[in-house]
Amino acid sequence: AxxxxxxxxxxxxxxxxxxxxxxLPAVHCLSFGPxxxxxxxxxxxxxxxxxxxxxAGRSLIIRGEKDEHAVxxxxxxxxxxxxxxxxxxxLFVPGCKTPEELNAxxxxxxxxxxxxxxxxxxxxxxxxxxxxxxxxRKLLMEDPYEGPDSRKDQASxxxxxxxxxxxSLIQASEEEILHQLxxxxxxxxxxxxxxxxxxxxxxxxxxxxxxxxSESWPLSKVPLCACLEELGSLEPREMIExxxxxxxxKYVDDGEVFFEMHEDKxxxxxxxMLLQNxxxxxxxxxxxxxxxxxxxxxxxxxDQLQGLxxxxxxxxxxxxxxxxxxxxxxxxxxxxxSLFGIREKWTEVDIxxxxxxxxxxxQTVGALLTKYARSSMLNGVKVYNSRRPIS
Amino acid sequence: MVQIVISSxxxxxxxxxxxxxxxxxxxxxxxxxxxGSLLGDLHYTCEGVPVLIVGxxxxxxxxxxxxxxxxxxxxxxxxxxxxxxxAHGHYAVTALIKTKLLFKTRPKPxxxxxxxxx
Numbered sequence: 001a002x003x004x005x006x007x008x009x010x011x012x013x014x015x016x017x018x019x020x021x022x023x024l025p026a027v028h029c030l031s032f033g034p035x036x037x038x039x040x041x042x043x044x045x046x047x048x049x050x051x052x053x054x055x056a057g058r059s060l061i062i063r064g065e066k067d068e069h070a071v072x073x074x075x076x077x078x079x080x081x082x083x084x085x086x087x088x089x090x091l092f093v094p095g096c097k098t099p100e101e102l103n104a105x106x107x108x109x110x111x112x113x114x115x116x117x118x119x120x121x122x123x124x125x126x127x128x129x130x131x132x133x134x135x136x137r138k139l140l141m142e143d144p145y146e147g148p149d150s151r152k153d154q155a156s157x158x159x160x161x162x163x164x165x166x167x168s169l170i171q172a173s174e175e176e177i178l179h180q181l182x183x184x185x186x187x188x189x190x191x192x193x194x195x196x197x198x199x200x201x202x203x204x205x206x207x208x209x210x211x212x213x214s215e216s217w218p219l220s221k222v223p224l225c226a227c228l229e230e231l232g233s234l235e236p237r238e239m240i241e242x243x244x245x246x247x248x249x250k251y252v253d254d255g256e257v258f259f260e261m262h263e264d265k266x267x268x269x270x271x272x273m274l275l276q277n278x279x280x281x282x283x284x285x286x287x288x289x290x291x292x293x294x295x296x297x298x299x300x301x302x303d304q305l306q307g308l309x310x311x312x313x314x315x316x317x318x319x320x321x322x323x324x325x326x327x328x329x330x331x332x333x334x335x336x337x338s339l340f341g342i343r344e345k346w347t348e349v350d351i352x353x354x355x356x357x358x359x360x361x362x363q364t365v366g367a368l369l370t371k372y373a374r375s376s377m378l379n380g381v382k383v384y385n386s387r388r389p390i391s
Numbered sequence: 392m393v394q395i396v397i398s399s400x401x402x403x404x405x406x407x408x409x410x411x412x413x414x415x416x417x418x419x420x421x422x423x424x425x426x427g428s429l430l431g432d433l434h435y436t437c438e439g440v441p442v443l444i445v446g447x448x449x450x451x452x453x454x455x456x457x458x459x460x461x462x463x464x465x466x467x468x469x470x471x472x473x474x475x476x477x478a479h480g481h482y483a484v485t486a487l488i489k490t491k492l493l494f495k496t497r498p499k500p501x502x503x504x505x506x507x508x509x
Contacts (some may be wrong), residue, residue, distance in 0.1 A: 009432055016449055018434070018442065028433035031423040032412075041485070044397070044462045051460045054484050057401030065392050072397075089413045092463055096409035096489055098454055099439035116430060117408070117485075123461065169392055181494075 003113050004029045014327055026102050026110055027234035030093065033115035040090065043123035045084070050074060050126075063171050072126055076175035079126040091119045106357075131172030133180045134330040137195070139169065140186060144197035148236055160192035185240070185246040196242075202273050204243040205266065207231050209295040212261070219297055222248065224257040256265050264304045267294050271305055272322065280321035283311060310343075332358050336372040340386035347383055396481040397464060405484060408463060410491035411443075413450070433492075441492045453496035461488040 009027050012019055037039075046054070053060065053074050062081065064070035072079045096114050097105075143158035161169070166177055186193050196204075197311040211230055212222055224244065231240050244250070247266055248259030270293050275281065291300045302311065311318060323342065329335045339354055341347065352365050359368060367374070373384040399405065411433075431445035443450040464482040 004432070012432055012444055013434075015443055018444075018449070022436055023442070024435045024437060026435075030430040030433055032428055032430060034426050037425050040465055042464050042466075043488075044464055046460050046462055048459075051462075051487060051489075054399040054462055054487065055402045055405060057399055059399060060397040062395040062397065063392055068392075070393075086412075087414075089416065090433070091411040091413065092408050092486070092488060093411055094406055094408045094486065096411075096433070096492075098409070099435045099441075102435065114433075116411075117463070168394060171392075 004111070006111055009111065011066050019247055024099060024102055026097070026112060026282075028093075028112045028114045030095055030114050030116060033117050036116050036118055038118070041118035041120070043090065043092070043120055045123050045125050047079060047126050047128060049077070069172065071129065071132070071171045072124075073171075073173040076173050078131040078172050078176060080129045082125055082127075083122050084125040085120075085122045089119055089121060090123070091116050093117065113134045130358070130360065131176040131180075132170065132330065133172055133176065134326075135170050135186060136166065136172075136177065136180055137326060139166070140184075140195040145187075145189060145194040145200065146197040147203075147239070151187070152239055160194070162191055164192070166193065185242075187242045198276075199271070201243070201246075202269065204235060204239055205235060205247060205269060208240070209246075210242055213296055219261045219263065219295070221253075222259045222261060224250075224259065263298045267300045268304045268308060270372060271300070272308060275309055275320070275322040280312070280319045283318040283320045286320050294335075307356075307361075310350065323354075325357065328354065332368070332372060336386065340373075345378060345383040345385045347381060351384060364388075393479045395482065397462075397482045397484060399462075399484040406486040408486040408488050410457075410461065410488045412491055412493045412495075413443075414495065441494070443492075443494055448499055449500075450494040452492050455491050455493050457489055457491055462486075463488065 006237070009029065009118065010020070013023075033098050050060070058075060061073050062070050063073060070081045072081050093116050095112065139159075139161055143160065159165075161224055163174075163178070167174060170177055172180075172271065184195060186195050187193070208227065208231070209225060211217075212219065215226070217223070222244065224241065227240055227244060228237050234265075242278050244259045247269070248261045250257060250259055267290075271290055274286065274290060274293065281301055287300070287302075294300055305320075308322065310323045311320050328338050335358060339351065343350075348365070348369065351369070355365060355368055359365060369384055372387065374381055375384050377383070431443055433440045434444070436442060439454060441452040441454060445451065462484045463486040465485045467481040468484050
């Protein structure tokens with residue numbers, strides 16, 4: 001189509017009975033570009049922070065298996081994606097100036113011929129979501145590391161995963177994956193991420209706690225060098241250091257590396273070791289054995305077991321059993337179904353450790369309970385049960 | 392798992408475009424596709440109100456700074472692109488849109504004067 005002239009524009013203004021004196025001098029004559037109807041362009045609505053990512057030259061990645069909902073990942077966040085339809089037509093116009101820009105640039109042409117690059121009635125909408133990290137643990141649990149003496153490792157036909165492998169299998173951003181690897185105490189062995197077999201982990205921990213005891217070191221100042229020297233003949237040095245990092249806080253004092261041991265984490269691991277051997281335990285018997293099993297100077301408390309074990313106060317005698325939050329479903333509704341299948345009515349105190357990880361960015365446990373549970377009073381205490389009948 | 396990369400050339404490579412939001416459909420006057428055909432004239436009043444003349448209609452709109460900007464993605468063809476993550480598709484960010492011209496008011500029809508034959 002021929003480009004419009006100033007005369008034609010003015011004639012149109014006259015026909016439209018618009019007063020040129022009330023308008024800025026510049027006009028944009030809009031036409032559809034050659035590629036406009038091609039559907040090559042689409043729109044992605046950007047959540048806060050993503051615009052800056054793109055302006056910095058960083059990429060975003062859409063990830064998903066064919067049967068999963070797609071997610072979009074930046075370097076450190078994950079978003080659910082969906083197509084939002086508008087009833088309006090959205091046209092994208094390069095080189096189109098706003099009134100401010102026209103006023104600022106007094107020398108701008110009188111006629112700006114702008115070509116519409118494309119149009120759409122929909123766009124991709126994003127919503128920040130929890131990264132889908134349950135799969136990470138599942139993958140690493142396929143082949144837990146049992147130590148260098150394990151014959152299994154040499155003959156292993158199981159998949160082992162590098163960081164790149166994990167990025168191509170898990171719907172999460174790289175930083176979220178790396179952070180979770182730290183949270184679950186994974187370690188890199190020969191370039192692959194591994195989780196320790198629990199028995200091997202306890203064996204390593206036991207070496208360390210026995211050494212602390214025999215050397216009478218304070219729990220807050222365990223020297224790395226001495227540990228490596230004393231235990232280096234029993235286990236690989238990397239494993240000794242790894243167990244210290246997993247169960248302690250590393251710091252440097254006067255040029256030497258020490259660890260402040262996490263009392264709570266050690267007590268919790270020992271509890272897991274005891275509880276995994278039976279379906280449930282008499283609570284008071286368990287508490288006695290547990291206190292005796294932890295290193296000298298440590299005190300056991302039931303609140304160390306949040307998200308790991310559950311006390312049944314309704315049974316006589318009271319019992320305790322292993323219930324690990326990481327073994328429960330990742331999806332909100334499925335998680336609540338699972339919990340209500342285990343126990344019909346929950347107090348907020350008991351259920352919180354098992355739903356805390358479901359909270360979205362600014363969501364509270366209370367909000368989750370309002371959405372997925374129904375409350376009632378039982379013996380003067382507020383309890384939550386399922387909104388739907390559980391078969 | 393499918394991985395689709397959305398790559399960006401950074402601030403230097405990203406143009407700033409504007410979104411025009413119109414009600415309803417846009418159809419060509421003559422038959423044939425839209426490519427190449429005129430849409431209309433976009434003016435601004437001295438107060439900065441956008442005025443769009445499309446066919447026989449005048450549309451008054453407003454300039455809106457988008458709370459959530461848009462990225463315009465263009466699909467990249469070429470299966471022979473080497474990529475580190477084994478990407479199964481590639482989009483490039485061509486432009487960012489931080490402003491839209493929203494035309495929500497009902498179009499005012501332009502009544503053209505039909506000249507009488509003398």
